[in-house]
Amino acid sequence: MWSPDEIASICYNHFNKLPKRGKPEAGREWTLLAAVILLTDSSDQKTVHKQVVSLGTGTKCIGQSAMSMKGDVLNDSHAEVIARRGCVRYLTEQLYRAVSGQSSDVFCPGTEKGKWTVKPGVSFLFFTSQTPCGDASIFPMTGSQAQPCEPVKAVQKDESERRGLKRQAESELEETRPGPDMKTSDDNHSSCRKSGDSNQDEGITEIKECNQLNEVSDFQPDVKKVCPPDLHRTGAKCVPDGPADPLKPGLLYHSVGVLRVKPGRGERTLSLSCSDKLSRWGILGIQGALLSHYLQGPICFSAVVVGxxxxxxxxMERALKTRCSHVRGLPSGFSVRAPELLQASLEFTHNHTHTESKHTHSQGRISPCGAAISWSAVSQQPLDVTANGYKQGVTKKALGTLQARSLISKVELFHSFLKLVAATEDSHLPETLCGKDLRTYWDYKQAAGTYQQAWTQLRLQAFPLWPRSPRELLLFH
Ligand SMILES: [Zn+2]
Known part of the structure; x- marks a missing residue:
């Protein structure tokens, strides 16, 4: 009915057709891409119609100090998160169409008052051009990736020095990963690194640099010493108050299965890694608390495809599925779902690896693209390009004004939701929105009782250390 390559190809083509604004400069800048695909079975169930309903690019995440109490800044602009927020925008419009008597591609009336359900034969699939940052990015390098190099020495001794040196370099290094936030030069004190070869996954590798902190003069490729097995790494750090990474050589560098926060520009962020967010969406759905007022159950992905x-x-299994597979006692409509996990054989030509292979020195340093593109299948202003969490191109003076807001910021999605509520006839209003004095974004989220119960169970049983969003950041209206 569909293949991973077909999905990847649809997403790359969709990206290629978008205007240039916010796209990376070929050969110098790289980015990440993610998308939500709507799958609709044909009436004879022999074919499936595939439509990109949301697409996102982006590599950045802002630190705690840049967060806004007005809900008008995007905290997390990793492609996966941009794609999810664009999908919420799409779903809000589809619900608006449904409640106002227009045809919707997605929803039909549910059995409970004011509730809607996804039409039979309709499902959603998630595509991401790279392994999500965080837990899914931690795995042993395969045999073909192990490099002949000098065995690791005195890593512990180097650690404090390395950390001291790290601060300034961190913001840039952490964002110049081949995968989202994957450690490269900064972390490769314990291993060699291959780079500049687009065929690296087939193991056709070349060694461009080896262990900055070990003595490079010891490096004798012809001796064929073999590194101890090493891990692919993530720039996302373990959440506070939990177990930390051992940071030991090779396979003992990271803890696995733990929640992680994304790196920012030299500052800790409050944004969980994409692995953690995908895992949460697997149970609570992608629609968020607000839209759950209108839905009889969460909207979950039937599959996650990686480029x-x-x-x-x-x-991927561990990060996205196993960590939550034991959760019980979820409220009606919620269950432990298991998206199919697949990989495509087609590469995103703007990813780090490909960009590096096309890069020439005259272009200057390779860097992650600072802009994030959101496109969603909505009738007005489908494209939304941001940088540093605000509309790209706004002057400093305009920050905080209406023109600076992204259409997928919390406050804009909230206002779209309020328009949906206003368009709903009283007799068709979901019970959870009836007769209550709800004002702020926080009020509306808390009033989504079943969703909040599901989140409580998930948090208690699987993610007790998931940081809570400071309430003062959610009191806008
Ligand atoms: Zn990410």
């Missing part, structure tokens, strides 16, 4: 690049099925 060509470093990938481990086992790590």
């Amino acid at each position: 060509k690049g470093s990938y481990s099925h086992q790590a």
Whole structure:
């Protein structure tokens, strides 16, 4: 009915057709891409119609100090998160169409008052051009990726020095990963690194640099010493108050299965890694608390497809499924779902690896693209390009004004939701929105009782250390 390559190809083509604004400069800048695909079975169930309903690009995440109490800044602009928020925008419009008597591609009336359900034969699939940052990115390098190099020495001794040196370099290094936030030069004190070869996953590798902190003069490729097995790594750090990474050589560098926060520009962020967010969406759905007022159950992905690049099925299973598979006691409509996990063999030509292979020195340093593109299948202003969490191109003076807001910011999605509520006839209003004095974004989220119960169970049983969003950041209206 569909293949991973077909999905990847649809997403790359969709990206290629978008205007240039916010796209990376070929050969110098790289980015990540993610998308939500609507799958609709044909009436004879022999074919499936595939439509990109949301697409996102982006590599950045802002630190705690840049967060806004007005809900008008995008905290997390990793492609996966941009694609999810664009999908919420799409779903809000589809619900608006449904409640106002127009045809919707997605929803039909549910059995409970004011509730809607996804039409039979309709499902959603998630595509991401790279393994999600965080837990899914941690896995042993395969035999073909192990490099002949000098065995690791005195890593512990180097650690404090390395950390001291790290601060300034961190913001840039952490964002110049081949995968989202994957450690490269900064972390490769314990291993050699291959780079500049677009065929690296086939193991046709070349060694461009080896262990900055070990003595490079010891490096004798012809001796064929073999590194101890090493891990692919993530720039996302373990959440506070939990177990930390051992940071030991090779396979003992990271803890696995733990929640992680994304790196920012030299500052800790409050944004969980994409692995963690995908895992949460797997149970709570992608629609968020607000739209759950209108839905009889969460909207979950039937499959997650990853583009060509470093990938481990086992790590994906652990990060996205196993961590939540034991959760019980979920409220009606919620259940432990298991998206199918697949990899495509087609590469995103703007990813880090490909960009590096096309890069020439005259172009200057390779860097992650600072802009994030959101496109969603909505009738007005489908394209929304941001940088640093605000509309790209706004002057400093305009920050905080209406023109600076992204259409997928919390406050804009909230206002779209309020328009949906206003368009709903009283007799068709969901019970959870009836007769209550709800004002702020926080009020509306808390009033989504079943969703909040599901989140409480998920948090208690699987993610007790998931940081809570500071309430003062959610009191806008
Ligand atoms: Zn990410």
